[in-house]
Structure formats: structure tokens, C-alpha cells
């Protein structure tokens with residue numbers, strides 16, 4: 001176990017709190033049960049979501065590290081707390097898509113369920129006031145979010161991460177439809193940050209097509225907690 005102590009609150013987001021620690025290079029992410037959707041207009045609590053998302057995120061970061069992807073994970077501290085390297089987060093959300101859903105259907109008229117081969121990688125500006133718009137590389141460079149080299153790096157990493165995660169989730173009988181990644185800088189390196197969980201991934205059961213992710217909350221599909229627990233059960237079963 002680490003002797004690291006939780007310090008002052010650095011930042012509170014919609015689903016997580018971030019705390020300083022006695023080590024200036026490390027922070028603690030605490031996962032909350034609160035859930036928001038549609039720019040924060042829909043709000044509720046999903047029982048034990050923080051515990052589920054912390055566990056799944058730790059498992060995913062460990063898997064990715066084992067395949068050579070650099071992440072911010074240091075260690076899981078307890079049910080809700082993860083020790084991570086402090087990042088200078090890039091204000092760009094990276095989305096990878098294997099199957100059309102969500103904003104791709106709403107915005108561009110894709111049919112939900114349409115296979116995207118090769119997968120699509122997109123960048124979105126992290127800016128709530130602007131409703132996180134889709135941007136391209138040139139927008140990102142001019143907005144000084146990242147250099148072109150950095151964007152090429154994170155796009156390549158997103159494709160590698162997608163292949164690793166897609167294969168992994170298939171062994172859990174889950175289709176990885178799409179997911180969001182955030183990257184940040186730490187001591188001259190670009191690391192994968194934030195979380196990887198049913199809040200940030202779309203996951204559909206291979207047999208039944210049942211949605212086992214945040215869409216159950218977004219669209220009031222029912223059994224939200226059960227869906228999160230089901231994904232955790234499959235992840236833990238694989239670890240066990």
C-alpha cells in the first residue's frame with residue numbers, strides 16, 4: 001500500500017473529485033455516484049457507480065499498460081479512490097467508434113448499429129459552454145490545444161487502445177461500440193488519463209444487444225445500476 005495522504009480538493013467534476021497529495025506529481029481521483037447527461041441538464045445518482053467505475057477503470061488501465069500504452073494509473077487505493085500521475089490535461093476529447101451510435105446518428109445521419117470499419121477517430125473541444133463541438137486537427141492547433149505531432153500521437157494511441165479494448169470486451173461477450181479518451185502531459189510524456197468505464201464507453205451485449213452503459217441513464221432504459229454491475233461482474237470474472 002502507498003503511504004500517500006489525500007490533501008486539498010483540487011477540482012470537482014461531474015463524476016469525480018480530484019485531490020492533491022503529499023507528492024506534487026501525484027493526485028487522487030475519487031469516483032462519485034452522481035451522473036449527468038445532456039450538458040448537465042439531466043442529473044441523478046446511480047448507486048455504487050463510483051465503485052464500479054473505479055474498478056473497471058483500474059482494470060482497463062492495467063490491461064493497457066500491459067500492452068505498452070502509457071497511462072496515468074499508479075494504483076487503486078480503495079473502492080472509490082485511484083492514485084494517478086498529475087496531468088496537464090489536453091482540452092480535447094478523443095472519441096473512437098467501431099459501431100455508429102449517439103452523436104454520429106444524431107449529427108450525421110448514420111444508422112445506429114452500422115459497422116465502422118476501419119474505426120472512426122474524432123476530436124471534440126472540451127468546452128461545456130460551447131457544448132463540446134466536433135473539431136478537426138487544424139482547429140485544435142490554432143486553439144493551442146495541442147501540436148500537430150501531439151494530435152497525430154494521440155490519434156495513433158486511440159487506434160491502438162481501441163484494438164486492445166475491442167478484443168478484451170469481446171472476451172466478456174461485449175461489443176465495444178464507442179468510447180471517449182482524454183490525454184495529458186506529465187514530465188514531457190503524453191499519458192492516457194481520466195477514466196474508462198460504462199460512463200465513457202458504449203457496450204452492447206453480444207447475444208442480446210442489450211445496452212450496458214450510460215445510455216440506460218441517458219434514455220431512461222431502466223436497470224441502470226444492474227447494467228453497471230453486470231459489466232463489473234464480467235471484468236472481475238476475467239481478472240479472477
Ligand code: UDP
Nearest residue numbers: 095101102103104178179180199200201202
Ligand atoms: N462520451 C463521454 N463524454 C462526453 C461525450 C461522449 O464519455 O462528454 C462518450 C459517450 O459515452 C460515448 C462516446 O463518448 O461512449 C461517444 O459519444 P457521442 O459523441 O456519441 O455523444 P453522446 O451521444 O454521448 O452525446
